[in-house]
Amino acid sequence: MKTPDAAQHELAALSQQLDRLLDHVHRLSEENRSLRHSQEQLANERANLLARNEQARSRVEAMIQRLKALENNG
Numbered sequence: 001m002k003t004p005d006a007a008q009h010e011l012a013a014l015s016q017q018l019d020r021l022l023d024h025v026h027r028l029s030e031e032n033r034s035l036r037h038s039q040e041q042l043a044n045e046r047a048n049l050l051a052r053n054e055q056a057r058s059r060v061e062a063m064i065q066r067l068k069a070l071e072n073n074g
Helices: 004-073
Strands: none
């Protein structure tokens, strides 16, 4: 059977370990939140770039069509 001092020492060690684990969970939660925010920003940026790319493609295609029309009329 453990002495009261040994039990108290073991309880203190477990308490410290629990505190370290809770700190670790907190840091991981914050990191996860930050990563999710970054992922959302990158997804928005990607969507904007895809839209701009599509607009540019449409403008180039329209320009090509106008040039072909000029070529055919000239």
